[in-house]
Amino acid sequence: MSSQVTSQTTITPHNQQPLVTRHYPSESELDAIIAKVADAQKAWAKVPLDERIKIGYKFIDEFAADSAEIPLETTMQMGRPVTQIKGEINGFLDRAKYMLSIAKSSLADIPLTDTDKPGFRRFIRRTPHGVVLVIAPWNYPYLVSINSVLPALIAGNAVLLKPSPQTPLTAERFASALVRAGVPEDIIKVLHLSPELTKHGVENKNIAFVSFTGSVIGGKKVEEAAVGAAGFKGVALELGGKDPAYVRADADLDYTVAELVDGAMFNSGQSCCAVERIYVHDSIYEPFVDKYVNLVKNYKLGDPTLPSTNLGPVVSLASAERIRKQVADAVSAGAKSLIPEELFPEAKSGTTYVAPQVLVDVDHSMDVMMEETFGPVVGIQKVSSDEEAVKLMNDSPYGLTASIWTPESSQNAFLEIVDQLETGTVFLNRCDYLDPALAWTGVKDSGRGISLSRYGYDQLTRAKSVHMKIKIA
Numbered sequence: 001m002s003s004q005v006t007s008q009t010t011i012t013p014h015n016q017q018p019l020v021t022r023h024y025p026s027e028s029e030l031d032a033i034i035a036k037v038a039d040a041q042k043a044w045a046k047v048p049l050d051e052r053i054k055i056g057y058k059f060i061d062e063f064a065a066d067s068a069e070i071p072l073e074t075t076m077q078m079g080r081p082v083t084q085i086k087g088e089i090n091g092f093l094d095r096a097k098y099m100l101s102i103a104k105s106s107l108a109d110i111p112l113t114d115t116d117k118p119g120f121r122r123f124i125r126r127t128p129h130g131v132v133l134v135i136a137p138w139n140y141p142y143l144v145s146i147n148s149v150l151p152a153l154i155a156g157n158a159v160l161l162k163p164s165p166q167t168p169l170t171a172e173r174f175a176s177a178l179v180r181a182g183v184p185e186d187i188i189k190v191l192h193l194s195p196e197l198t199k200h201g202v203e204n205k206n207i208a209f210v211s212f213t214g215s216v217i218g219g220k221k222v223e224e225a226a227v228g229a230a231g232f233k234g235v236a237l238e239l240g241g242k243d244p245a246y247v248r249a250d251a252d253l254d255y256t257v258a259e260l261v262d263g264a265m266f267n268s269g270q271s272c273c274a275v276e277r278i279y280v281h282d283s284i285y286e287p288f289v290d291k292y293v294n295l296v297k298n299y300k301l302g303d304p305t306l307p308s309t310n311l312g313p314v315v316s317l318a319s320a321e322r323i324r325k326q327v328a329d330a331v332s333a334g335a336k337s338l339i340p341e342e343l344f345p346e347a348k349s350g351t352t353y354v355a356p357q358v359l360v361d362v363d364h365s366m367d368v369m370m371e372e373t374f375g376p377v378v379g380i381q382k383v384s385s386d387e388e389a390v391k392l393m394n395d396s397p398y399g400l401t402a403s404i405w406t407p408e409s410s411q412n413a414f415l416e417i418v419d420q421l422e423t424g425t426v427f428l429n430r431c432d433y434l435d436p437a438l439a440w441t442g443v444k445d446s447g448r449g450i451s452l453s454r455y456g457y458d459q460l461t462r463a464k465s466v467h468m469k470i471k472i473a
Contacts, residue, residue, distance in 0.1 A: 005194050008165040013079030013313040013352045014304055022168050022192040027200050033189060034160065038131050038206040040186035041158035045128050049107060052154050056100045059150070059181035060093060066173060070142075072305065077167045078138050079313045079352065080267050081304040091434075092142040095452065096150050098436040103154045106457040109466075119471035126461040128156035129208035129234065133201060135222065136171065137213045138164035138315060139270045144238070145174060147440065147451035148211040149188075152460045153178070157209075158187045160201070164214075166315060168192055195221075203229040209460070213238040213272075216445050236449030236459055239442065240372040241272045241400035243423075244393040245431060247288060248386070248406040248413070249281040256405040256429075257291040263403070263431040264378040265299060265356055268314050272446075273401045273425075273432050277362075277369050278380045279389045285382045289360060292380065293338045296356050299376075301344045313352035314375055320352045323375035327357055330368040335359045335379070364395055372398070386417060394422045399443035403427040 010019045025033065044052075071085035080088075110124040132152040136145040141163060152159050163171035171190045178188045193201060202210055202225040210233065212222045219237040226235045245260055263275035280288045304312035314320050331337055338358045341347065347355035354375050362369050362379035369379045383389045393402055402423045404414050411428070418426045424441040427433070434440055439453040450459050 004196075008168070008192060008194070010077055010166055010168060011316070012076050013315050016317070016352070019076055020168060022165075024192060024194055024197055027197065030191070030193070030197055030201060031204060033191070034131065034201065034204050034206045037158045037160060037186055037189055040184060041128070041130055041156075044158060044184060044187045045156035047156075049104065049154075049156075052156070053100055053103050055182040056096070056103070056150060056154055059178050059183070060096050060100075062177040062180045063096075063174070064093060066177060070173065073169055073173075074141070074167070075304050075312075077169060078141070079304050079315055081309045081312045083307055083310070084267070088140060088143045092146050095143070095146050095434075095436040099146075099151050099452070099456070100154065102454055103151070103457070106454040107155060107461070119469065121466075121468040121470055123466050125464045125466060126155070126457065127464045128152075128461055130157060131160065131207050132157045132209045132211060132460065133160045133162065133207050135162045135198065135210065135212040135214065136164060136167075138166035139267060139272075141167040141170035142174065143434075144213050145171065147456065148236075148460065149174065151451075151456050152211075153183060153188065155457055155460050157460060158189075160189050160191050160207070162191045162193050162198060162201070165192070198222075199225045202226055205229070205231060207233060209234040209236075211236045211238075211449075211451070211460075216240050219447060234459075236451070237447035238272070238440070238449070238451065239445060239447035240374075240398055241274070241442070241446055242276050242370065242372050242396050242398040243273050243401045243403075243431070244396070245275050245278045245403045245405065246383070246386075246389040246393060246417075247278065247280040247284065248404065248410065249283045250407055250410060251284070251405040252407065253284060253288060253291060257288060257295060259429070259431060260378075260405075261292060261295045265296065265311060265376050266432065268312055268354065269376040269378075270314060270374050271432060273434075274374075275403065275431050276373050276378060278378060279383045279392055280380060281389075282382045282384050285380075289338070289358070289380055293358050296339055296358055297343055299344075299356055301346050301353055301355065311356060311376060314354050315352070317350070317352055319374065320354050321349075323354050323373060323377060324349070326368050326371070326373055326375075327359070327377055330359055330362060330366045330379070333366050334361055335366060335368065336361045364392065370396065386413065390417060390420045394420075397445040399423040400446040401425040401427065401431070403429075403431040405429055
C-alpha cells in the first residue's frame with residue numbers, strides 16, 4: 001500500500017480546526033494538465049495585446065465584485081485580523097491597475113531608428129516565455145500573486161498558479177475572476193501540489209519560467225529542480241528578509257515610532273519586508289525605546305475574526321514555537337525583553353498566539369538579529385554614527401528592504417547611505433510597502449529577479465531581436 005500523500009488540509013490558525021481539503025493530481029495527470037496549457041498558450045499569445053489588456057480591466061471588476069466575501073475567508077485561512085484584509089484587497093487592485101496601465105508601453109517593440117542606416121530596420125520585441133509556474137506564499141496570498149500572475153497573462157503567457165496549502169481558496173478565487181473576465185480556462189490553472197509534485201512540475205519541459213515567493217530553503221529547492229531539468233528555464237526568487245531600520249538623531253520620534261511599530265507588528269510580523277531589527281542613534285535611544293514599548297503594549301491579541309483584534313495568531317503551531325525559541329535564546333544570551341508576558345495572556349505555549357516582544361541589549365551574535373523571525377518580535381540596538389548603522393544593516397545574509405528615518409532636510413545624508421546599503425529597496429521615512437511603479441527585488445539570500453514596474457514585464461518575457469535589410473542592391 002502506497003504511503004504517498006494525496007491531499008492537503010488547511011488548518012485555521014486561531015482555532016486549529018480543519019477548513020478545506022484539496023486533492024493532488026498524480027504525476028501523469030499533472031503532466032497532462034501542463035501539456036494542455038502549453039498547447040493553449042500558443043493561441044493566447046496571438047490574442048492582440050489591446051484585447052488582453054481589456055480582459056485585465058474586466059478582471060478587476062470581477063474581482064472587486066467578490067470583495068465582500070474575501071476578508072473572513074482569508075482570515076480563516078491564514079489568521080490575519082479580518083479588519084486588516086481590506087488593505088490587501090485594495091493593494092491587489094492598485095497593483096493590477098498599475099501593471100495594466102503600463103502594459104502597452106512596456107511590451108511595445110523597441111525601435112532603433114536613431115542608429116539605423118538607410119535600407120535597414122531593427123527593433124527588439126518582447127515575446128512571452130510560454131507557460132509560467134507561479135508558486136505563491138500564504139502571508140499575502142493576493143498581494144504577492146498579482147505581481148506575477150496578471151503581468152504574465154497580459155504578456156501572452158499561460159499561468160499555472162500553485163498556492164500555499166494554507167491559502168488554497170485565494171488562488172481559486174483569483175482564477176475564477178480571471179476566467180469570468182475572459183481568460184480561457186486552459187490559460188489560468190490552479191494547481192494544488194505536494195512538495196514532490198511541485199518539484200516534478202518545475203522539472204517539466206513545458207514550464208518555461210518559474211516565479212517563486214517563499215523561504216530561502218524553498219527557493220533553493222526550486223532553483224535546484226530548475227537547473228536539474230532538461231534544457232534551461234528562467235527562475236525568479238523572492239525570498240526572506242531581516243529588514244533593518246536606522247533612526248538618526250534628528251528623526252521625528254513620535255512619527256517614527258508609530259511607523260516602525262506598525263512595520264514590525266502588522267500581520268504579526270509575517271512579511272518578508274517587515275521591520276525585524278532597528279538601529280537607533282544613542283542620543284535618542286532611551287526615549288525611542290520608551291515610546292516604542294508603550295505603543296506595543298496597546299495591541300489587542302486575540303481571535304482574528306473579531307473587529308477589536310489588531311494582532312492575530314501566527315500561521316501555525318510550529319511557527320509559534322520557533323518564534324518563542326528565538327526570543328528565549330536571545331534572552332538566555334543576554335538580551336532583555338521589555339513586554340511583560342502577563343499583558344498578553346492568550347499567548348500560551350501550545351497555541352498559535354505569540355505575544356509581541358521588544359528586545360534590547362541585543363547584538364549580532366544572536367539569531368534574533370541575524371535570522372528571519374517572521375513574527376511580532378523586534379530587536380533594538382544602539383549605534384553612535386551613520387557608519388556604524390550602515391555596517392550593522394549590511395551585516396546580514398539578507399537584502400530586501402531597509403529604511404532610514406531622518407527629516408527632509410537631511411536628504412543628502414540619506415542618499416549617501418542609500419549608495420552604501422546592500423538591499424533591493426531603501427525607504428526614507430516609511431517601511432513595509434511596495435510601490436508598483438518601483439522594481440521589487442532583493443540581493444543576497446533575499447533572492448533574485450524583479451516583479452512590478454516595467455521591469456516586471458521584462459522578467460516575464462524574453463527579448464527577440466529583429467534585423468531587417470529592406471533594400472537589396
